[in-house]
Amino acid sequence: MELQSAKQRFGIIGQSDSLNRALATAIRVSPTDLTVLIQGESGVGKEVFSRIIHDLSKRKHEPFIAINCGAIPEGTINSELFGHEKGSFTGAIGDRKGYFETVNGGTIFLDEIGEMPLDTQAYLLRVLETGEFIRVGASKSLTTDVRVIAATNINLEEYIKKGKFREDLYYRLNTVPIKVPSLYERQEDTIMLFRKFARDFAEKYKTNSLQLTDNAKILLKRYRWPGNIRELKNLVEQLSVLSDEKNLDVMDIIDIAPHLAQSMLPSKSLSDKIPESMSERDVFYNFLIDMKRDISQLKTFVTQLISTNKLEFPQEGETKSYNPIASYYNDTPLGKNVAFQKDEYLPLYDEEEKGLSTKPILLDKYQIDSYQKVEIVEDNLKLEDMEKGMIIKALKKFAGKRKEAAEILGISERTLYRKIKQFDLEE
Template sequence: MTIEEFQNKFGIIGKSKEIKDLISIIMQVAQSDISVLITGESGVGKEVFARAIHGASKRTEKELVSVNCGAIPESLLESELFGHKKGSFTGAIDDRKGYFEIANGGTLFLDEIAEMPLTTQVKLLRVLETQEFMKIGSETVTKVDVRIIAATNKDLQKEVDAKRFRHDLYFRLKAVTITIPPLRNRKADIIELANYFLTNFSKNNKTKIFRLTKDAEEILINYYWPGNIRELKNVVETAAALSQTDILDANSFLPLLSIAEQNDENRNLPVFVNKSAEQVDREIIYRALIEIKKDLMELKSLALQNQNDFSKNDSQNNLTEVVPIHNLEKEAIINALNFTKNNKRKAASLLGISERTLYRKINEYGIK
């Protein structure tokens, strides 16, 4: 099976080298029973890769059981994983199988493994080493044959150093570690994913087929995507749902992207990125341009409101503290022209105005 065939079979979208390399590793380890640890930011699609590993394994005929360790209260997690006997605690009115027993012969996917309490980690380690466990309230051992795939959006080594995660369990889980890069580090996949989500949206909702304009694609490619693929899916589907036409342009997405707030807490921290200085500068200018546009719209609204208030009061007000709108507008136009390397069609599109209006403004403000 080729990498492309594997992607089609298990619904892994992407043409970037990073994705191709990950799939190559998955295809090598899927057939074994070795434990796999999948790491990556929230929303990168860790469960999709877990399902692909199970689907390509010799356990594919058996069940893949997914458990979100962070979503189950600590007091219930042990019972959910290992099961319990009737009367073993208040509320245990019947015998119950745990996820390990349900997944017997198949695969158990433990998402958000870093949220698992230390006491439960001890019992998980025992199962990994012996393939047996005891239900709560039971005096007999239950044997199982389960493959473990774990996932986390945290740095488990740091969790180990902070004594929040057992080092022996960490080393047992990380036999094979797959790290899924964030969407912003594999920009080649963004438009393919966006079109995939649009196609599914049209099919599921029986609507027209949507098409992305070039300026919309540029917006999506240059956005930071802190929520990764999950955020991209939500943004694309929302834009499609709100659109009155089958064409999605930059203005379809700008109100849906929290660019002004993105990465604020780390904005002034030094960060290593695998990009040229020109690429970094381009992204910074692009984000700044969008922020200026949003601020300009807010300032226009505020200025008009103040102007109405001044007219009502019919009084002299000190306007020296108000920045003239034309200054902000001129600055936005200059930034747009610089960013698009003087491509007036693209600049007009980014600013949300017609080319004719842009030419008029350039002449009006004497922009060279």
């Protein structure tokens, strides 16, 4: 099968070399019965790949099942996979077939294979090598014809070193390795994926499709995306529901997903070479301008704190103390008073008019505490406002249906219920 038609058929978005290579390997290996090990971070599309391999194989009309080894309790995984005999353990009321029996002829996808207990690993190796397995509590072995596709988001070689994973099983599974690239490794595909999801959710929620400004595109490309495509998809859904703005700029995104601001921090590439594009530099400058504004607000605030508390500005050589704010002035090259008086943002203060004495100010422990309190309270207020606003939007969007609203907000229904009470949002 050809690469582009496979992408169409299975809804695979992306044009990067690393993705193409992974997909080409998957297509090439699909008609064989070889075991495949798919490696890649969470949310990159490992399960989608396993499905493609099955659907392009001669087993396509036989069953396919995906099992997350990390989600099955250690005590029941052998019975789930291989079945059990009546009475083999407490609660084994009757005989039970395991997946290797029911999926006979088909494909089993074993996700998070690194979390499989060691004894189960031994049974798996046996079934891979001989096609034989034994139900828990039975004595005679059965045969099966199952193709195994395994996946992991951890480095199995590390697990081998720690004695948590069998080396022989690793080599057996790794006959054909496929590495699905993270979104960060294929930044050029990010916007294409965004557009696809924006279209999908616009259809689902009957709104106009989201657009991105150039700076917003840079923000999305630079973000690390630990949850990869799954995380991007969730964000686009949240934005589709919660954002009033359809042409999204950087702040529209950060309003709803504040953690994305981390990608605005200077990276290695910014510090050791000239930014590739003008607009990337713009984003960074905007960030610095925001920061400068915050600092002037802080200065104004401190000045007001000093004046309303009838405190005094520090004097040369007199403010050696543990006090971080005072010592900041000490370290200012311009000298103490000058630092404030010269500041264009702070013409508020006229020293002579107020007849200030020349004694040092000491913002003592109490005052620092109260300053910090003010800041924390303000932060909380802002956060609460944002939270409340989003909850109102989500409830509106879903006509008061709490289940859907909680889902899009990424909180439990119980939490939403509590918040509705807290913000007094009950009609």
